[in-house]
Amino acid sequence: MTTNVTRRHILQAGTQTAAVLAAAQAMPGVFAAETSKPETVNLGLIGCGSIMNHHLKGLVSRKEAVSISWLCDVDSAQVDRTAKNMAGFQPKEAKRTAEFEDVLTDPDVDAVVVATPHHWHAPIAIAAMAAGKDVYLEKPISHVYDEGHAIIRAAKKYQRVVQQGSQMRNSPVTDRAGKLLADGVIGEIKIAKAWTAEMRNTVKPVADSAAPEQVNYDRWLGPAPKRPFNQHRFHGTWRMFRDYANGEIGDDGIHDIDMACWGLGVDSAPTQITARGSRMMLHGHASEYPDNMNVSWQFADGRLLIYENYPFTSYGIHGFDNGNIFYGTEGYMIFSRRGAFRVFLGPKSEPGPTEGDVRSERGYAEHMAEFLNAVRTRDLHTKARPEVAHRSCALVHLAEIAFRTEGRLDLDPATERFKDCDEANALLSKAYRDPYRLPSV
Structure with a gap:
């Protein structure tokens, strides 16, 4: 070297x-x-x-x-x-x-x-x-x-x-849907809704145990707090814990929230956030997160972005387990990252341009x-450069903070700090365990 x-x-x-x-x-x-x-x-x-x-x-x-x-x-x-x-x-x-x-x-x-x-x-x-x-x-x-x-x-x-x-930012179906939206097929978009509607199972807590011999567990924890090894805080199920993850909304939901930001044309932080969640179905679940969430973000011009998360449905919403609806002044579009969209126009919801369910068009390649x-x-x-990615990730973090504090928070989009809530502002950052600190920039 x-x-x-x-x-x-x-x-x-x-x-x-x-x-x-x-x-x-x-x-x-x-x-x-x-x-x-x-x-x-x-x-x-x-x-x-x-x-x-x-x-x-x-x-x-x-x-x-x-x-x-x-x-x-x-x-x-x-x-x-x-x-x-x-x-x-x-x-x-x-x-x-x-x-x-x-x-x-x-x-x-x-x-x-x-x-x-x-x-x-x-x-x-x-x-x-x-x-x-x-x-x-x-x-x-x-x-x-x-x-x-x-x-x-x-x-x-x-x-x-x-x-x-x-x-999905690079999926062919996103490109085709985007051209229609840009051409004004549904008019001016005022509201975007995203959802995760999939069955989830209860994961029962387990006792702490020794880390597997082949694992450098201290390095796995990294900047997170020091804790005994627990199988649920490791491969796969680490997503249930705030030390390492962002819950359902930040794991699966972020995909659809990102598409909602794309469809709505989000280019700033919101001004108001409301978040509700509960233990609706998964009683005794090991997760630190609620099993359902309903969140809304309002922007300075009055537009709304909504996210809904349901753990009890195998039928999805509008036929899709993950998806979006873009509501415009002339109609609406149902869009799914499963590779489909459907447009409905006018007061009678007349069918407009439609693409079928093509799961191969997920955009990975x-x-x-x-x-x-x-x-x-x-x-x-x-x-999906950082400026774009942060706009959708920010909504995940703001929702989690609102849920953990007052349920409804006002944000100054210029300073990106909450108004009159020190508790919420403290959650915009975190402590890092030595020596795994965040490099300064």
Whole structure:
């Protein structure tokens, strides 16, 4: 290795971030002439769980012009499983590590795909950008509100490509629906509604236990509070706990909230948030989150965005388990990320343009292709760039804060701080456990 960038440098915050960048700039190739990027993009994969394997299988099956340089996960068993999905893809095996810093200090790595639990998203992404890497970052890009702004600042400072994993932004069906909306097929859109309507099962609490031998559990916790190992606070079900995740609304719901932002044309923070939730069905559930939520965000011009989450239906809403409705002055559009939309016009809801249910049009290939092409061309204006991603992630965080505090909150969209609620403002950020602090930007 030809540089002094170390794990300690990357983990330390504040002025150490500048030191990381300075050392990274000395790496051969990291900041070489960006217009001469090779066709093959060298990737490091950080977080080898289910969604990462979905991405990897897609890259392999499409024979994308990428080389997988690293597989990184704190659980070596997950690395082993992921490596099997690369069989025959490239002549050289990917290097393996439990420490993401090994990936970031490799001068040959052009970009990273980050698919860790949410609490690790911002720390890894910002450190990666400081080390000269472009970042495909799974949703939500932030675990708490203020991390979104930190990622925006880092992307601008280091001139890095960042793409949130909101693949419907690049789905062909989204493009077709978007053209209709832009042409005014339903008039001026005043309200957008998003929903998650899927059956969920009760997960009963279990006792704490020893962490698996192959897992670096302290590193899995990272910036989260120190806690004994618990199977539910680990693979898969970590989503039920605030230390690591953002509940249903920030896991599945963020996809549909992002599409609601897209359809409504959200370009600012809201002025008012109301949030209600309860334990409706899943009694005895181990989750720290309600099993249902009903949230509304009002914007300065009076437009509304609504999210509804139901754990008790297999029939969905309007035939879709996940979807949106855009209400306009001339009609409305039912839109689903399952690959369909239906338009209804006028006072009699006459059928308008319609697309069928085509689950193959989920946008994964197109979204990754946009990211890889941006890495090659240095086009920072991707469809799910940080400024766009933060607008939808922000709604998740604001909803959670409203639910946990007063139920209804007023926000100043200019300062992005709550009016007359110190308790709510304190939840816009969080404490980070040493030494896994958020790098300063």
